[in-house]
Amino acid sequence: MNSRCASVSKLIPFSCVDGPGSRLALFLQGCNLRCKSCHNPWTIGCCNYCGECVPQCPHQALSFVDGRVIWNAGACQQCDTCLHLCPQQATPMAQTMSVEEVLAHMRKARFFIEGITVSGGEATTQLPFLLALFSAIKADPQLRQLTCLVDSNGLLSETGWEKLLPLCDGAMIDLKAWSSECHLALTGRDNAPIKRSILLLADSGKLAELRLLVIPGQVDYLEHIEPLAAFISQLGEVPVRLNAFHAHxxxxxxxxWPGATPEEVNQLAAALRARGVKKLIFPALYL
Incomplete structure:
Protein backbone atom coordinates (compact mmCIF):
# COMPACT_ATOMS: atom_id res chain seq x y z
CA MET A 1 0.00 0.00 0.00
CA ASN A 2 1.48 3.34 -1.01
CA SER A 3 1.74 6.37 1.25
CA ARG A 4 -1.35 7.99 -0.28
CA CYS A 5 -3.60 5.06 0.58
CA ALA A 6 -4.74 3.57 3.88
CA SER A 7 -6.73 0.65 5.19
CA VAL A 8 -9.89 2.29 6.56
CA SER A 9 -12.31 0.65 8.94
CA LYS A 10 -14.95 3.39 8.81
CA LEU A 11 -15.54 6.98 7.76
CA ILE A 12 -18.16 9.02 9.62
CA PRO A 13 -18.95 12.30 7.82
CA PHE A 14 -20.34 14.05 10.90
CA SER A 15 -19.29 13.12 14.45
CA CYS A 16 -19.67 15.16 17.63
CA VAL A 17 -17.78 12.73 19.90
CA ASP A 18 -14.37 12.63 18.18
CA GLY A 19 -12.99 15.99 19.18
CA PRO A 20 -14.39 19.52 19.44
CA GLY A 21 -17.43 20.42 17.38
CA SER A 22 -18.71 18.46 14.42
CA ARG A 23 -15.93 16.55 12.69
CA LEU A 24 -15.34 14.04 9.95
CA ALA A 25 -13.98 10.96 11.75
CA LEU A 26 -11.72 8.56 9.88
CA PHE A 27 -11.01 5.22 11.57
CA LEU A 28 -7.91 3.46 10.26
CA GLN A 29 -7.48 -0.30 10.52
CA GLY A 30 -4.77 -1.86 12.69
CA CYS A 31 -3.43 -1.16 16.19
CA ASN A 32 -0.18 -1.81 18.07
CA LEU A 33 -1.95 -2.25 21.43
CA ARG A 34 -4.14 -5.18 22.40
CA CYS A 35 -6.44 -3.47 24.90
CA LYS A 36 -8.79 -5.81 26.73
CA SER A 37 -11.23 -2.91 27.08
CA CYS A 38 -11.23 -1.95 23.38
CA HIS A 39 -14.70 -0.96 22.14
CA ASN A 40 -13.63 -1.39 18.50
CA PRO A 41 -11.78 -4.72 18.82
CA TRP A 42 -12.27 -5.60 15.14
CA THR A 43 -10.03 -2.64 14.23
CA ILE A 44 -7.00 -4.11 16.04
CA GLY A 45 -5.78 -6.56 13.40
CA CYS A 46 -5.54 -6.55 9.63
CA CYS A 47 -7.17 -9.12 7.39
CA ASN A 48 -4.73 -11.84 6.24
CA TYR A 49 -7.29 -13.30 3.82
CA CYS A 50 -7.53 -16.62 5.63
CA GLY A 51 -11.13 -16.85 4.40
CA GLU A 52 -12.59 -18.28 7.61
CA CYS A 53 -15.36 -15.69 7.63
CA VAL A 54 -16.54 -16.31 4.06
CA PRO A 55 -18.64 -19.49 4.49
CA GLN A 56 -19.99 -18.24 7.83
CA CYS A 57 -21.64 -15.08 6.49
CA PRO A 58 -25.41 -15.63 6.76
CA HIS A 59 -26.12 -13.15 3.96
CA GLN A 60 -23.48 -14.30 1.44
CA ALA A 61 -21.92 -10.85 1.52
CA LEU A 62 -18.38 -12.26 1.47
CA SER A 63 -16.57 -14.14 -1.28
CA PHE A 64 -13.04 -15.40 -1.86
CA VAL A 65 -11.56 -14.22 -5.18
CA ASP A 66 -7.93 -14.57 -6.27
CA GLY A 67 -6.77 -15.16 -2.72
CA ARG A 68 -8.59 -12.14 -1.25
CA VAL A 69 -11.77 -11.75 0.78
CA ILE A 70 -14.23 -9.51 -1.08
CA TRP A 71 -17.03 -7.70 0.76
CA ASN A 72 -20.32 -6.95 -1.01
CA ALA A 73 -21.70 -3.88 0.74
CA GLY A 74 -25.07 -4.24 -1.02
CA ALA A 75 -25.65 -7.72 0.39
CA CYS A 76 -24.28 -6.98 3.87
CA GLN A 77 -26.83 -6.70 6.69
CA GLN A 78 -24.28 -5.45 9.28
CA CYS A 79 -24.89 -8.50 11.48
CA ASP A 80 -21.21 -8.49 12.56
CA THR A 81 -20.91 -12.29 12.34
CA CYS A 82 -17.59 -11.92 10.52
CA LEU A 83 -16.20 -9.59 13.18
CA HIS A 84 -16.79 -12.09 15.97
CA LEU A 85 -15.35 -14.98 13.95
CA CYS A 86 -12.13 -13.33 12.80
CA PRO A 87 -9.02 -14.84 14.45
CA GLN A 88 -7.06 -11.67 13.57
CA GLN A 89 -9.50 -9.24 15.28
CA ALA A 90 -9.94 -7.64 11.88
CA THR A 91 -12.80 -6.93 9.52
CA PRO A 92 -13.30 -7.96 5.89
CA MET A 93 -15.23 -4.70 5.50
CA ALA A 94 -12.07 -2.55 5.73
CA GLN A 95 -11.59 -0.58 2.53
CA THR A 96 -8.52 0.90 0.90
CA MET A 97 -8.98 4.66 0.58
CA SER A 98 -6.73 7.22 -1.04
CA VAL A 99 -5.95 10.71 0.19
CA GLU A 100 -7.97 12.04 -2.73
CA GLU A 101 -11.04 10.00 -1.73
CA VAL A 102 -10.89 11.32 1.85
CA LEU A 103 -10.52 14.89 0.57
CA ALA A 104 -13.61 14.39 -1.60
CA HIS A 105 -15.63 13.40 1.48
CA MET A 106 -14.31 16.44 3.34
CA ARG A 107 -15.25 18.81 0.55
CA LYS A 108 -18.83 17.56 0.66
CA ALA A 109 -18.97 18.14 4.43
CA ARG A 110 -16.73 21.21 4.74
CA PHE A 111 -19.51 23.71 5.52
CA PHE A 112 -20.77 21.58 8.40
CA ILE A 113 -17.57 20.42 10.12
CA GLU A 114 -14.75 22.05 12.05
CA GLY A 115 -12.14 19.53 11.00
CA ILE A 116 -11.07 15.92 10.71
CA THR A 117 -10.10 13.47 13.45
CA VAL A 118 -8.12 10.40 12.41
CA SER A 119 -8.57 7.54 14.84
CA GLY A 120 -8.45 3.75 14.72
CA GLY A 121 -7.32 1.19 15.53
CA GLU A 122 -4.27 3.38 15.84
CA ALA A 123 -3.93 6.18 13.31
CA THR A 124 -0.14 6.52 13.61
CA THR A 125 0.51 2.93 12.50
CA GLN A 126 -0.20 4.31 9.01
CA LEU A 127 1.97 7.40 9.48
CA PRO A 128 2.96 7.97 5.82
CA PHE A 129 -0.72 8.18 4.88
CA LEU A 130 -1.43 10.50 7.80
CA LEU A 131 1.37 12.83 6.73
CA ALA A 132 0.16 12.82 3.13
CA LEU A 133 -3.46 13.45 4.16
CA PHE A 134 -2.74 16.33 6.53
CA SER A 135 -0.31 17.91 4.03
CA ALA A 136 -3.00 17.77 1.36
CA ILE A 137 -5.61 19.33 3.67
CA LYS A 138 -3.30 22.19 4.64
CA ALA A 139 -2.54 22.83 0.96
CA ASP A 140 -6.17 22.77 -0.20
CA PRO A 141 -7.80 26.24 -0.44
CA GLN A 142 -11.24 24.76 0.36
CA LEU A 143 -10.07 22.75 3.38
CA ARG A 144 -7.08 24.49 4.95
CA GLN A 145 -9.24 26.23 7.56
CA LEU A 146 -10.28 22.84 8.99
CA THR A 147 -8.34 21.45 11.94
CA CYS A 148 -6.50 18.13 11.78
CA LEU A 149 -6.57 16.05 14.98
CA VAL A 150 -5.30 12.60 15.83
CA ASP A 151 -6.88 10.27 18.39
CA SER A 152 -3.87 8.17 19.39
CA ASN A 153 -2.61 5.64 21.92
CA GLY A 154 0.66 7.60 22.12
CA LEU A 155 3.03 4.82 21.03
CA LEU A 156 4.46 6.86 18.16
CA SER A 157 8.18 7.54 18.50
CA GLU A 158 9.63 11.01 19.02
CA THR A 159 10.90 10.92 15.43
CA GLY A 160 7.38 10.15 14.24
CA TRP A 161 5.87 13.00 16.24
CA GLU A 162 8.50 15.38 14.84
CA LYS A 163 7.22 14.54 11.36
CA LEU A 164 3.54 14.74 12.28
CA LEU A 165 3.27 17.74 14.60
CA PRO A 166 3.98 20.48 12.00
CA LEU A 167 0.94 19.20 10.08
CA CYS A 168 -1.30 18.34 13.03
CA ASP A 169 -3.35 20.74 15.14
CA GLY A 170 -3.48 18.44 18.14
CA ALA A 171 -3.59 14.92 19.53
CA MET A 172 -5.89 13.27 22.03
CA ILE A 173 -4.03 10.60 24.02
CA ASP A 174 -5.21 7.83 26.33
CA LEU A 175 -3.26 6.93 29.47
CA LYS A 176 -4.89 3.60 30.27
CA ALA A 177 -3.02 2.98 33.54
CA TRP A 178 -0.34 4.65 35.61
CA SER A 179 2.05 1.78 36.37
CA SER A 180 3.79 -0.16 33.63
CA GLU A 181 2.63 -3.42 35.22
CA CYS A 182 -1.04 -2.48 35.14
CA HIS A 183 -0.74 -1.04 31.63
CA LEU A 184 0.96 -4.21 30.41
CA ALA A 185 -1.84 -6.34 31.85
CA LEU A 186 -4.55 -4.20 30.23
CA THR A 187 -2.95 -3.51 26.84
CA GLY A 188 -0.02 -5.87 26.29
CA ARG A 189 2.49 -2.99 26.18
CA ASP A 190 4.52 -0.89 28.60
CA ASN A 191 3.38 2.73 28.95
CA ALA A 192 6.75 4.49 29.23
CA PRO A 193 6.72 5.58 25.55
CA ILE A 194 3.15 6.81 25.97
CA LYS A 195 4.13 9.02 28.90
CA ARG A 196 7.02 10.39 26.82
CA SER A 197 4.61 11.18 24.00
CA ILE A 198 2.23 12.96 26.36
CA LEU A 199 5.03 15.16 27.71
CA LEU A 200 6.37 15.90 24.21
CA LEU A 201 2.93 16.87 22.95
CA ALA A 202 2.29 19.09 25.96
CA ASP A 203 5.67 20.81 25.53
CA SER A 204 4.79 21.40 21.86
CA GLY A 205 1.37 22.83 22.71
CA LYS A 206 -0.28 20.02 20.74
CA LEU A 207 -1.81 17.89 23.52
CA ALA A 208 -5.49 18.57 22.88
CA GLU A 209 -6.78 16.18 25.52
CA LEU A 210 -5.58 13.54 27.98
CA ARG A 211 -8.00 10.67 28.56
CA LEU A 212 -8.33 8.37 31.55
CA LEU A 213 -10.58 5.32 31.33
CA VAL A 214 -12.17 4.34 34.64
CA ILE A 215 -12.48 0.53 34.81
CA PRO A 216 -13.57 -0.61 38.29
CA GLY A 217 -11.20 -3.16 39.78
CA GLN A 218 -8.77 -2.98 36.84
CA VAL A 219 -7.08 0.43 36.61
CA ASP A 220 -4.63 1.80 39.17
CA TYR A 221 -5.22 5.56 38.99
CA LEU A 222 -6.31 5.93 42.61
CA GLU A 223 -3.57 3.62 43.84
CA HIS A 224 -1.00 5.97 42.29
CA ILE A 225 -2.93 9.22 42.57
CA GLU A 226 0.03 11.31 43.80
CA PRO A 227 2.39 10.63 40.87
CA LEU A 228 -0.54 10.66 38.42
CA ALA A 229 -1.70 14.10 39.58
CA ALA A 230 1.88 15.42 39.58
CA PHE A 231 2.34 14.16 36.02
CA ILE A 232 -0.88 15.80 34.84
CA SER A 233 0.06 19.06 36.54
CA GLN A 234 3.22 19.21 34.40
CA LEU A 235 1.10 19.33 31.26
CA GLY A 236 -0.34 22.81 31.77
CA GLU A 237 -3.95 23.70 30.96
CA VAL A 238 -4.74 20.44 29.20
CA PRO A 239 -8.28 19.06 29.52
CA VAL A 240 -8.48 15.66 31.20
CA ARG A 241 -11.40 13.59 29.99
CA LEU A 242 -12.66 10.94 32.39
CA ASN A 243 -14.29 8.13 30.43
CA ALA A 244 -16.47 5.46 32.01
CA PHE A 245 -15.85 1.87 30.94
CA HIS A 246 -18.81 -0.18 29.73
CA ALA A 247 -18.76 -3.70 28.35
CA HIS A 248 -20.77 -2.95 25.20
CA TRP A 257 -16.20 -6.42 33.88
CA PRO A 258 -18.68 -4.05 35.53
CA GLY A 259 -19.20 -0.64 34.01
CA ALA A 260 -17.99 2.48 35.81
CA THR A 261 -20.63 4.34 37.82
CA PRO A 262 -20.88 8.11 38.28
CA GLU A 263 -19.75 7.59 41.88
CA GLU A 264 -16.56 5.84 40.77
CA VAL A 265 -15.77 8.52 38.20
CA ASN A 266 -16.47 11.24 40.78
CA GLN A 267 -14.11 9.54 43.24
CA LEU A 268 -11.23 9.84 40.79
CA ALA A 269 -12.26 13.40 39.90
CA ALA A 270 -12.30 14.44 43.57
CA ALA A 271 -8.87 12.92 44.15
CA LEU A 272 -7.43 14.77 41.15
CA ARG A 273 -9.07 18.06 42.09
CA ALA A 274 -7.71 17.80 45.63
CA ARG A 275 -4.24 17.67 44.07
CA GLY A 276 -4.69 20.66 41.78
CA VAL A 277 -6.04 19.06 38.60
CA LYS A 278 -9.06 21.21 37.79
CA LYS A 279 -9.80 20.97 34.05
CA LEU A 280 -11.86 17.78 34.01
CA ILE A 281 -14.42 16.59 31.46
CA PHE A 282 -16.99 14.06 32.64
CA PRO A 283 -18.65 11.24 30.67
CA ALA A 284 -21.66 12.29 28.64
CA LEU A 285 -23.43 9.05 29.55
CA TYR A 286 -23.02 5.85 31.51
CA LEU A 287 -24.13 2.43 30.25
Missing amino acids: GVYGEAKT
Whole structure:
Protein backbone atom coordinates (compact mmCIF):
# COMPACT_ATOMS: atom_id res chain seq x y z
CA MET A 1 0.00 0.00 0.00
CA ASN A 2 1.48 3.34 -1.01
CA SER A 3 1.74 6.37 1.25
CA ARG A 4 -1.35 7.99 -0.28
CA CYS A 5 -3.60 5.06 0.58
CA ALA A 6 -4.74 3.57 3.88
CA SER A 7 -6.73 0.65 5.19
CA VAL A 8 -9.89 2.29 6.56
CA SER A 9 -12.31 0.65 8.94
CA LYS A 10 -14.95 3.39 8.81
CA LEU A 11 -15.54 6.98 7.76
CA ILE A 12 -18.16 9.02 9.62
CA PRO A 13 -18.95 12.30 7.82
CA PHE A 14 -20.34 14.05 10.90
CA SER A 15 -19.29 13.12 14.45
CA CYS A 16 -19.67 15.16 17.63
CA VAL A 17 -17.78 12.73 19.90
CA ASP A 18 -14.37 12.63 18.18
CA GLY A 19 -12.99 15.99 19.18
CA PRO A 20 -14.39 19.52 19.44
CA GLY A 21 -17.43 20.42 17.38
CA SER A 22 -18.71 18.46 14.42
CA ARG A 23 -15.93 16.55 12.69
CA LEU A 24 -15.34 14.04 9.95
CA ALA A 25 -13.98 10.96 11.75
CA LEU A 26 -11.72 8.56 9.88
CA PHE A 27 -11.01 5.22 11.57
CA LEU A 28 -7.91 3.46 10.26
CA GLN A 29 -7.48 -0.30 10.52
CA GLY A 30 -4.77 -1.86 12.69
CA CYS A 31 -3.43 -1.16 16.19
CA ASN A 32 -0.18 -1.81 18.07
CA LEU A 33 -1.95 -2.25 21.43
CA ARG A 34 -4.14 -5.18 22.40
CA CYS A 35 -6.44 -3.47 24.90
CA LYS A 36 -8.79 -5.81 26.73
CA SER A 37 -11.23 -2.91 27.08
CA CYS A 38 -11.23 -1.95 23.38
CA HIS A 39 -14.70 -0.96 22.14
CA ASN A 40 -13.63 -1.39 18.50
CA PRO A 41 -11.78 -4.72 18.82
CA TRP A 42 -12.27 -5.60 15.14
CA THR A 43 -10.03 -2.64 14.23
CA ILE A 44 -7.00 -4.11 16.04
CA GLY A 45 -5.78 -6.56 13.40
CA CYS A 46 -5.54 -6.55 9.63
CA CYS A 47 -7.17 -9.12 7.39
CA ASN A 48 -4.73 -11.84 6.24
CA TYR A 49 -7.29 -13.30 3.82
CA CYS A 50 -7.53 -16.62 5.63
CA GLY A 51 -11.13 -16.85 4.40
CA GLU A 52 -12.59 -18.28 7.61
CA CYS A 53 -15.36 -15.69 7.63
CA VAL A 54 -16.54 -16.31 4.06
CA PRO A 55 -18.64 -19.49 4.49
CA GLN A 56 -19.99 -18.24 7.83
CA CYS A 57 -21.64 -15.08 6.49
CA PRO A 58 -25.41 -15.63 6.76
CA HIS A 59 -26.12 -13.15 3.96
CA GLN A 60 -23.48 -14.30 1.44
CA ALA A 61 -21.92 -10.85 1.52
CA LEU A 62 -18.38 -12.26 1.47
CA SER A 63 -16.57 -14.14 -1.28
CA PHE A 64 -13.04 -15.40 -1.86
CA VAL A 65 -11.56 -14.22 -5.18
CA ASP A 66 -7.93 -14.57 -6.27
CA GLY A 67 -6.77 -15.16 -2.72
CA ARG A 68 -8.59 -12.14 -1.25
CA VAL A 69 -11.77 -11.75 0.78
CA ILE A 70 -14.23 -9.51 -1.08
CA TRP A 71 -17.03 -7.70 0.76
CA ASN A 72 -20.32 -6.95 -1.01
CA ALA A 73 -21.70 -3.88 0.74
CA GLY A 74 -25.07 -4.24 -1.02
CA ALA A 75 -25.65 -7.72 0.39
CA CYS A 76 -24.28 -6.98 3.87
CA GLN A 77 -26.83 -6.70 6.69
CA GLN A 78 -24.28 -5.45 9.28
CA CYS A 79 -24.89 -8.50 11.48
CA ASP A 80 -21.21 -8.49 12.56
CA THR A 81 -20.91 -12.29 12.34
CA CYS A 82 -17.59 -11.92 10.52
CA LEU A 83 -16.20 -9.59 13.18
CA HIS A 84 -16.79 -12.09 15.97
CA LEU A 85 -15.35 -14.98 13.95
CA CYS A 86 -12.13 -13.33 12.80
CA PRO A 87 -9.02 -14.84 14.45
CA GLN A 88 -7.06 -11.67 13.57
CA GLN A 89 -9.50 -9.24 15.28
CA ALA A 90 -9.94 -7.64 11.88
CA THR A 91 -12.80 -6.93 9.52
CA PRO A 92 -13.30 -7.96 5.89
CA MET A 93 -15.23 -4.70 5.50
CA ALA A 94 -12.07 -2.55 5.73
CA GLN A 95 -11.59 -0.58 2.53
CA THR A 96 -8.52 0.90 0.90
CA MET A 97 -8.98 4.66 0.58
CA SER A 98 -6.73 7.22 -1.04
CA VAL A 99 -5.95 10.71 0.19
CA GLU A 100 -7.97 12.04 -2.73
CA GLU A 101 -11.04 10.00 -1.73
CA VAL A 102 -10.89 11.32 1.85
CA LEU A 103 -10.52 14.89 0.57
CA ALA A 104 -13.61 14.39 -1.60
CA HIS A 105 -15.63 13.40 1.48
CA MET A 106 -14.31 16.44 3.34
CA ARG A 107 -15.25 18.81 0.55
CA LYS A 108 -18.83 17.56 0.66
CA ALA A 109 -18.97 18.14 4.43
CA ARG A 110 -16.73 21.21 4.74
CA PHE A 111 -19.51 23.71 5.52
CA PHE A 112 -20.77 21.58 8.40
CA ILE A 113 -17.57 20.42 10.12
CA GLU A 114 -14.75 22.05 12.05
CA GLY A 115 -12.14 19.53 11.00
CA ILE A 116 -11.07 15.92 10.71
CA THR A 117 -10.10 13.47 13.45
CA VAL A 118 -8.12 10.40 12.41
CA SER A 119 -8.57 7.54 14.84
CA GLY A 120 -8.45 3.75 14.72
CA GLY A 121 -7.32 1.19 15.53
CA GLU A 122 -4.27 3.38 15.84
CA ALA A 123 -3.93 6.18 13.31
CA THR A 124 -0.14 6.52 13.61
CA THR A 125 0.51 2.93 12.50
CA GLN A 126 -0.20 4.31 9.01
CA LEU A 127 1.97 7.40 9.48
CA PRO A 128 2.96 7.97 5.82
CA PHE A 129 -0.72 8.18 4.88
CA LEU A 130 -1.43 10.50 7.80
CA LEU A 131 1.37 12.83 6.73
CA ALA A 132 0.16 12.82 3.13
CA LEU A 133 -3.46 13.45 4.16
CA PHE A 134 -2.74 16.33 6.53
CA SER A 135 -0.31 17.91 4.03
CA ALA A 136 -3.00 17.77 1.36
CA ILE A 137 -5.61 19.33 3.67
CA LYS A 138 -3.30 22.19 4.64
CA ALA A 139 -2.54 22.83 0.96
CA ASP A 140 -6.17 22.77 -0.20
CA PRO A 141 -7.80 26.24 -0.44
CA GLN A 142 -11.24 24.76 0.36
CA LEU A 143 -10.07 22.75 3.38
CA ARG A 144 -7.08 24.49 4.95
CA GLN A 145 -9.24 26.23 7.56
CA LEU A 146 -10.28 22.84 8.99
CA THR A 147 -8.34 21.45 11.94
CA CYS A 148 -6.50 18.13 11.78
CA LEU A 149 -6.57 16.05 14.98
CA VAL A 150 -5.30 12.60 15.83
CA ASP A 151 -6.88 10.27 18.39
CA SER A 152 -3.87 8.17 19.39
CA ASN A 153 -2.61 5.64 21.92
CA GLY A 154 0.66 7.60 22.12
CA LEU A 155 3.03 4.82 21.03
CA LEU A 156 4.46 6.86 18.16
CA SER A 157 8.18 7.54 18.50
CA GLU A 158 9.63 11.01 19.02
CA THR A 159 10.90 10.92 15.43
CA GLY A 160 7.38 10.15 14.24
CA TRP A 161 5.87 13.00 16.24
CA GLU A 162 8.50 15.38 14.84
CA LYS A 163 7.22 14.54 11.36
CA LEU A 164 3.54 14.74 12.28
CA LEU A 165 3.27 17.74 14.60
CA PRO A 166 3.98 20.48 12.00
CA LEU A 167 0.94 19.20 10.08
CA CYS A 168 -1.30 18.34 13.03
CA ASP A 169 -3.35 20.74 15.14
CA GLY A 170 -3.48 18.44 18.14
CA ALA A 171 -3.59 14.92 19.53
CA MET A 172 -5.89 13.27 22.03
CA ILE A 173 -4.03 10.60 24.02
CA ASP A 174 -5.21 7.83 26.33
CA LEU A 175 -3.26 6.93 29.47
CA LYS A 176 -4.89 3.60 30.27
CA ALA A 177 -3.02 2.98 33.54
CA TRP A 178 -0.34 4.65 35.61
CA SER A 179 2.05 1.78 36.37
CA SER A 180 3.79 -0.16 33.63
CA GLU A 181 2.63 -3.42 35.22
CA CYS A 182 -1.04 -2.48 35.14
CA HIS A 183 -0.74 -1.04 31.63
CA LEU A 184 0.96 -4.21 30.41
CA ALA A 185 -1.84 -6.34 31.85
CA LEU A 186 -4.55 -4.20 30.23
CA THR A 187 -2.95 -3.51 26.84
CA GLY A 188 -0.02 -5.87 26.29
CA ARG A 189 2.49 -2.99 26.18
CA ASP A 190 4.52 -0.89 28.60
CA ASN A 191 3.38 2.73 28.95
CA ALA A 192 6.75 4.49 29.23
CA PRO A 193 6.72 5.58 25.55
CA ILE A 194 3.15 6.81 25.97
CA LYS A 195 4.13 9.02 28.90
CA ARG A 196 7.02 10.39 26.82
CA SER A 197 4.61 11.18 24.00
CA ILE A 198 2.23 12.96 26.36
CA LEU A 199 5.03 15.16 27.71
CA LEU A 200 6.37 15.90 24.21
CA LEU A 201 2.93 16.87 22.95
CA ALA A 202 2.29 19.09 25.96
CA ASP A 203 5.67 20.81 25.53
CA SER A 204 4.79 21.40 21.86
CA GLY A 205 1.37 22.83 22.71
CA LYS A 206 -0.28 20.02 20.74
CA LEU A 207 -1.81 17.89 23.52
CA ALA A 208 -5.49 18.57 22.88
CA GLU A 209 -6.78 16.18 25.52
CA LEU A 210 -5.58 13.54 27.98
CA ARG A 211 -8.00 10.67 28.56
CA LEU A 212 -8.33 8.37 31.55
CA LEU A 213 -10.58 5.32 31.33
CA VAL A 214 -12.17 4.34 34.64
CA ILE A 215 -12.48 0.53 34.81
CA PRO A 216 -13.57 -0.61 38.29
CA GLY A 217 -11.20 -3.16 39.78
CA GLN A 218 -8.77 -2.98 36.84
CA VAL A 219 -7.08 0.43 36.61
CA ASP A 220 -4.63 1.80 39.17
CA TYR A 221 -5.22 5.56 38.99
CA LEU A 222 -6.31 5.93 42.61
CA GLU A 223 -3.57 3.62 43.84
CA HIS A 224 -1.00 5.97 42.29
CA ILE A 225 -2.93 9.22 42.57
CA GLU A 226 0.03 11.31 43.80
CA PRO A 227 2.39 10.63 40.87
CA LEU A 228 -0.54 10.66 38.42
CA ALA A 229 -1.70 14.10 39.58
CA ALA A 230 1.88 15.42 39.58
CA PHE A 231 2.34 14.16 36.02
CA ILE A 232 -0.88 15.80 34.84
CA SER A 233 0.06 19.06 36.54
CA GLN A 234 3.22 19.21 34.40
CA LEU A 235 1.10 19.33 31.26
CA GLY A 236 -0.34 22.81 31.77
CA GLU A 237 -3.95 23.70 30.96
CA VAL A 238 -4.74 20.44 29.20
CA PRO A 239 -8.28 19.06 29.52
CA VAL A 240 -8.48 15.66 31.20
CA ARG A 241 -11.40 13.59 29.99
CA LEU A 242 -12.66 10.94 32.39
CA ASN A 243 -14.29 8.13 30.43
CA ALA A 244 -16.47 5.46 32.01
CA PHE A 245 -15.85 1.87 30.94
CA HIS A 246 -18.81 -0.18 29.73
CA ALA A 247 -18.76 -3.70 28.35
CA HIS A 248 -20.77 -2.95 25.20
CA GLY A 249 -18.81 -4.11 22.15
CA VAL A 250 -15.78 -5.54 23.97
CA TYR A 251 -14.47 -9.07 23.54
CA GLY A 252 -13.09 -11.66 25.94
CA GLU A 253 -12.79 -11.30 29.71
CA ALA A 254 -13.65 -7.60 29.63
CA LYS A 255 -17.25 -8.52 28.76
CA THR A 256 -17.62 -9.62 32.41
CA TRP A 257 -16.20 -6.42 33.88
CA PRO A 258 -18.68 -4.05 35.53
CA GLY A 259 -19.20 -0.64 34.01
CA ALA A 260 -17.99 2.48 35.81
CA THR A 261 -20.63 4.34 37.82
CA PRO A 262 -20.88 8.11 38.28
CA GLU A 263 -19.75 7.59 41.88
CA GLU A 264 -16.56 5.84 40.77
CA VAL A 265 -15.77 8.52 38.20
CA ASN A 266 -16.47 11.24 40.78
CA GLN A 267 -14.11 9.54 43.24
CA LEU A 268 -11.23 9.84 40.79
CA ALA A 269 -12.26 13.40 39.90
CA ALA A 270 -12.30 14.44 43.57
CA ALA A 271 -8.87 12.92 44.15
CA LEU A 272 -7.43 14.77 41.15
CA ARG A 273 -9.07 18.06 42.09
CA ALA A 274 -7.71 17.80 45.63
CA ARG A 275 -4.24 17.67 44.07
CA GLY A 276 -4.69 20.66 41.78
CA VAL A 277 -6.04 19.06 38.60
CA LYS A 278 -9.06 21.21 37.79
CA LYS A 279 -9.80 20.97 34.05
CA LEU A 280 -11.86 17.78 34.01
CA ILE A 281 -14.42 16.59 31.46
CA PHE A 282 -16.99 14.06 32.64
CA PRO A 283 -18.65 11.24 30.67
CA ALA A 284 -21.66 12.29 28.64
CA LEU A 285 -23.43 9.05 29.55
CA TYR A 286 -23.02 5.85 31.51
CA LEU A 287 -24.13 2.43 30.25
